[in-house]
Amino acid sequence: MTERTTLAQAAVSAGIGLHTGARVRMVLKPAAAGSGIVFERTDLDCANRRIPARFDLVRSTDLGTTIINADGASVATVEHLMAAFAGLGVDDVLVELHGPEIPAMDGSSMPFIELLEHAGLKTQPAPRRAIRVMKPVEVALGGRTAVFLPALKPAIDVSIDFDNAVIGRQQYRFETSPEGFRKEIAAARTFGFRREYETLLKAGLARGGSLENAVVLDDEGVANPEGLRFADEFVRHKILDALGDLYLAGAPILGLYQASRPGHGINNVAVRALMADASAWKWVTMSEMAEAGDASRALRG
Numbered sequence: 001m002t003e004r005t006t007l008a009q010a011a012v013s014a015g016i017g018l019h020t021g022a023r024v025r026m027v028l029k030p031a032a033a034g035s036g037i038v039f040e041r042t043d044l045d046c047a048n049r050r051i052p053a054r055f056d057l058v059r060s061t062d063l064g065t066t067i068i069n070a071d072g073a074s075v076a077t078v079e080h081l082m083a084a085f086a087g088l089g090v091d092d093v094l095v096e097l098h099g100p101e102i103p104a105m106d107g108s109s110m111p112f113i114e115l116l117e118h119a120g121l122k123t124q125p126a127p128r129r130a131i132r133v134m135k136p137v138e139v140a141l142g143g144r145t146a147v148f149l150p151a152l153k154p155a156i157d158v159s160i161d162f163d164n165a166v167i168g169r170q171q172y173r174f175e176t177s178p179e180g181f182r183k184e185i186a187a188a189r190t191f192g193f194r195r196e197y198e199t200l201l202k203a204g205l206a207r208g209g210s211l212e213n214a215v216v217l218d219d220e221g222v223a224n225p226e227g228l229r230f231a232d233e234f235v236r237h238k239i240l241d242a243l244g245d246l247y248l249a250g251a252p253i254l255g256l257y258q259a260s261r262p263g264h265g266i267n268n269v270a271v272r273a274l275m276a277d278a279s280a281w282k283w284v285t286m287s288e289m290a291e292a293g294d295a296s297r298a299l300r301g
């Protein structure tokens with residue numbers, strides 16, 4: 001993929017927001033080359049209802065990633081939709097949202113992938129840009145660590161360690177590609193613990209949460225009657241979240257993202273740290289990268 005990609009036509013979806021429990025209508029629309037991913041809150045009356053999908057607009061990362069513009073218009077839980085855009089390599093989309101939160105769907109990115117594939121993708125006559133990592137950038141946050149490293153093949157490597165018999169220690173390395181995303185990552189659902197869920201409900205949160213849109217763990221194990229989609233669904237979902245959070249950089253990041261016990265908070269801190277260090281990255285076009293790949297293969301061969 002060396003050119004920018006948008007949708008061939010609009011796509012309509014609707015579903016329940018995980019935290020508000022409210023039904024939200026969402027329309028994905030083709031957008032001009034270079035506009036990026038932009039959310040528009042069609043239910044608001046304020047002057048500026050548009051919220052660009054950008055790392056520096058991230059306000060909260062407590063239960064999901066929320067972005068907010070200067071006029072206070074916000075959109076919550078963007079990460080699974082952003083992961084679908086990142087996974088398929090979609091650059092320019094206007095996301096109209098009649099409500100405060102992206103629908104939870106089944107808790108994974110698969111329904112968004114199906115929506116995008118149903119609408120069809122279309123390349124635009126403009127070069128696709130990426131952020132190439134030039135030197136290591138490492139961050140730490142409350143026992144979590146993450147690092148961006150230069151790499152020939154973009155990848156995300158995550159390890160988790162939960163004091164829970166079903167999850168325990170899991171590690172997964174995903175080399176970014178649309179086919180790989182569909183097969184290995186997109187279907188991995190979000191997960192939570194029944195005890196924490198009950199606390200959230202009392203706080204007026206997670207009102208839309210159910211066995212329909214999350215893997216729920218209790219003392220007995222997995223509460224969902226259908227069980228897990230992958231034995232290591234948990235770490236795969238952490239990869240999905242990281243892919244979505246990293247895509248808020250505004251372009252794909254060409255490098256290795258290696259994270260231990262990551263969450264939305266450290267994913268955003270890592271992107272901010274990378275982008276703040278002008279010597280740690282540079283803009284490249286995908287065709288430059290393809291040529292560089294050809295040149296290094298020729299040298300080796």
Ligand SMILES: [Zn+2]
Pocket residue numbers: 079080190237241
């Ligand atoms: Zn998630």
